[in-house]
Amino acid sequence: MCNACSALNVEQSEAFAAKMMQIANSGALALMVSIGHRTRLFDSMSETGAATCGEIASRAGLNERYVREWLGAMVTGGIVENDGEAGTYLLPAEHAAWLTRAASPDNFAVALQFIPLLGSVESDIVECFQRGGGVPYSRYTRFHEVMAEESSQSVVSGLEEHIVPLVPGLIERLESGIEVLDVGCGSGRAMNWLARRFPKSRFVGYDFSEEAIANARREARLHATGNVTFRVRDVAAVEENGHFDLITAFDAIHDQADPAGVLAAIRRALKPDGVFLMQDIKGHSAHHENTEIPLAPLLYTISCMHCMTVSLAAGGAGLGAMWGRELAERMLDDAGFGTLEVLELDHDIMNYWYVARA
Numbered sequence: 234m235c236n237a238c239s240a241l242n243v244e245q246s247e248a249f250a251a252k253m254m255q256i257a258n259s260g261a262l263a264l265m266v267s268i269g270h271r272t273r274l275f276d277s278m279s280e281t282g283a284a285t286c287g288e289i290a291s292r293a294g295l296n297e298r299y300v301r302e303w304l305g306a307m308v309t310g311g312i313v314e315n316d317g318e319a320g321t322y323l324l325p326a327e328h329a330a331w332l333t334r335a336a337s338p339d340n341f342a343v344a345l346q347f348i349p350l351l352g353s354v355e356s357d358i359v360e361c362f363q364r365g366g367g368v369p370y371s372r373y374t375r376f377h378e379v380m381a382e383e384s385s386q387s388v389v390s391g392l393e394e395h396i397v398p399l400v401p402g403l404i405e406r407l408e409s410g411i412e413v414l415d416v417g418c419g420s421g422r423a424m425n426w427l428a429r430r431f432p433k434s435r436f437v438g439y440d441f442s443e444e445a446i447a448n449a450r451r452e453a454r455l456h457a458t459g460n461v462t463f464r465v466r467d468v469a470a471v472e473e474n475g476h477f478d479l480i481t482a483f484d485a486i487h488d489q490a491d492p493a494g495v496l497a498a499i500r501r502a503l504k505p506d507g508v509f510l511m512q513d514i515k516g517h518s519a520h521h522e523n524t525e526i527p528l529a530p531l532l533y534t535i536s537c538m539h540c541m542t543v544s545l546a547a548g549g550a551g552l553g554a555m556w557g558r559e560l561a562e563r564m565l566d567d568a569g570f571g572t573l574e575v576l577e578l579d580h581d582i583m584n585y586w587y588v589a590r591a
Contacts, residue, residue, distance in 0.1 A: 258310065260348070261306065262306060262310045262312070263345045263348040263349075264348060264349055264352075265303060265306040265307065265310070266312070266332070266341075266342050266345045267342065267345050267346045267348060267349050268303060269303065269307070269332070269342060270332070270340075270342035270343065270345070270346065271346070272293060272295055273293060273334075274289070274293055274295070274300070274303065275324060275329065275332040275333050275342060276333050276334050276335070277289065277292050277293040278313070278322070278323075278324040278329075279324050279326070279329035279332075279333045279335065282323065283316065283319070283321040283322065283323040284321055284322060284323075285320050285321055285322070286300055286301045286304055286320075286322065289304070289322060304322055307322075308322070312324075312328055312332075313328075337385070337386050337390065338385075338386035338387065338390040338391070339386075340386060343379075343382050343383055343386055344383060346375070346379045346382075347379060347383075347535055347539075350373060350375055350376065350379055351534065351535065351538040351539060353372075353373070353374070354368050354372050354373065354538060355538075357372055358537070358538050358542065361542060361545070365545075366545060366546065367541075367542040367543060367544065367545030367546030367547070367551070368538075368539075368542045368543065368546055369543060369546040369547070370442065370543050370546075373539065373543075376539075377419060377420055377442065377444055377445045377448060380419055380420070381419060381420035381422055381448065384419060384420070384422045384423060384483065384484075385422050387484075387581075387583065387584075388422070388423050388483050388484075388512065389422050389423055389426050391578070391580075391581075392423065392426060392427065392430075393430065395578050395580070395581075396510075396512075396578075396586070399510065399576055399578075399586055399588060400479075400508050400510060400588055403479065403508070406478065406479075407427070407430075407431040407433075407434050407479075408431060408433065408434075409433060410431075410433035410434050410435070411434050411435075411478035411479060412434070412435050412437075412476060412477045412478050412479075412504075413427065413434055413435065413436045413437070413477065413478065413479045413480070413481070414436075414437045414438075414439065414471070414473075414477045414479075414480045414481070414502065415436070415437070415438045415439070415480075415481045415482070415483070416439050416468040416471070416480065416481070416482045416485060416486075416495065416499060417439070417440055417468060417482055417483070417485025417486070417488065417489070418438030418439060418440045418445070418446075418449060418463065418485075419440055419442070419445045419449075419485075420445050420448035420449050420452070421438045421445070421446075421448065421449025421450075421452060421453070421461075421463055422449075422452070423481070423483055424436045424437075424438040424449070424461055424463070425449065425452045425453055425456065425458060425461060428453070428458045428460050428461035429456060429458055432460055433460075434460065435460050435461075436460060436461040436462070437461070437462050437463075437464065438461070438462070438463045438464070439463075439464055439465075439466040439468050439471070440463075440465065440466075440468075441465060441466065441467055441468070442465070443465050446463045446464065446465050449463040450463050468489065468495050468498065468499075469489065469490070469491045469494040469495045469498055470498065471498040471499065471501070471502045473502050474501045474502060475501070475502070475503070475504055475505070476502055476504070477502050477503055477504065477507055478503075478504055478506070478507050478508070479507065479508050479509075479510065480499050480502060480503060480507065480508075480509045480510070481509075481510045481511070481512075482499070482509070482510075482511045482512070482513075483512045484512055484513060484514070484584070486511060486513060486552075486561075487513060487514070487536075487540055487544075487552045487553060487554050487556050488540050488543060488544055489544060489549065489550075489552075490544050490547035490548060490549025490550065491549060491550065492544075492549075492550055492552055492564065493550070493564055493567065493568070496564055496565060496567075496568035497568045497569065499568070500568045500569045500570055500591065503591040504591065505591055506590075506591065507590070507591045508588060508589070508590055508591075509570065509587075509588075509589040509590070509591075510586070510587070510588055511561075511565075511586070511587040511589065512584050512585075512586055512587075513554075513556075513561060513584065513585055513587065514532055514554045514555060514556075514583065514584060514585075515558075515577070515581075515582070515583055515584050515585045516529065516532065516554075516555045516556075516557050516558070517557045517558060517559060518555075518556065518557030518558070518559040518560045519557070519559075522557075523555065527582055528582070528583065529555075532554055532555055532583075533554075533555055535554055536553035536554035536555050537553070540552075540553050540554040541553035541554070558575060558585055561585075561587065562575070565587065565589050570589040570590060570591065571590050571591060572589070572590045573587060573588070573589045573590075574587070574588040574589075575587055575588075576588060
């Protein structure tokens with residue numbers, strides 16, 4: 234041990250070293266879980282039971298050598314069980330319940346795709362630490378694909394049972410027919426689902442990404458959904474004043490270059506009895522108040538390596554995902570909303586749900 238460390242508590246130091254080893258293993262497993270999801274290995278293994286490496290690779294249509302090495306990480310990481318004598322591998326049902334597409338919306342492997350996605354821009358982020366600025370959306374090659382999958386789990390799966398009922402009477406209004414706008418709609422999973430569920434209402438999704446809007450339009454065409462429209466547009470420049478009964482923003486406001494401008498535009502675009510429903514990350518504006526948030530390190534990492542930096546790349550405010558409830562409430566008040574409720578869902582450890590009225 235170095236001379237400068239001689240006064241340290243050895244037991245605490247060794248415990249921290251053990252923690253760092255755990256972090257190293259967990260970080261590596263996150264990459265391999267993402268690969269297991271993308272190659273559908275978890276889905277295949279959950280359907281076939283115990284099998285040899287060759288059988289697993291064959292059934293999944295994958296290269297056996299790579300599957301063998303992947304299985305090594307899964308076995309030593311406690312995700313897959315290995316019978317050494319029989320030479321077989323098994324994904325326990327209890328693990329499959331959190332790792333397969335059939336388990337959605339509880340599929341953790343979807344979220345772990347963010348780890349390699351963020352790792353792909355590490356050098357860009359290091360340069361930003363040194364010089365300032367940000368990393369633009371164009372550097373994140375799989376962002377819209379991963380975000381759409383995550384949206385299907387975290388938003389779409391709960392729209393009818395949990396999210397829409399947060400606003401009393403909203404289901405009835407949607408069934409009768411109202412005007413709805415989603416700002417930062419991404420690939421449009423939420424708006425497309427709502428449009429199919431409530432055919433008498435009219436839905437619009439705005440996003441500045443041409444790729445995301447193309448994805449949204451493709452899904453609308455696939456389902457022949459005629460009451461939804463998607464437009465490439467800066468959501469801070471919404472011009473339909475007093476037009477919408479409902480405006481939604483699912484995990485989108487903190488990414489904006491001009492979040493204050495976006496909130497003000499949303500307020501202007503609402504009818505006098507309109508409602509703004511905003512999903513955003515559950516957290517506080519001060520670091521020390523987030524130590525008990527279960528996924529706080531992950532959320533700050535995603536914020537630093539995506540949410541904050543894409544805003545800064547556009548010359549924006551760089552709020553970041555962990556801007557916090559306190560700042561969100563102040564900004565909604567500054568935007569001119571009359572009333573505000575901050576709600577939580579029992580099954581959702583990640584988000585606050587803000588219901589703001591004109």
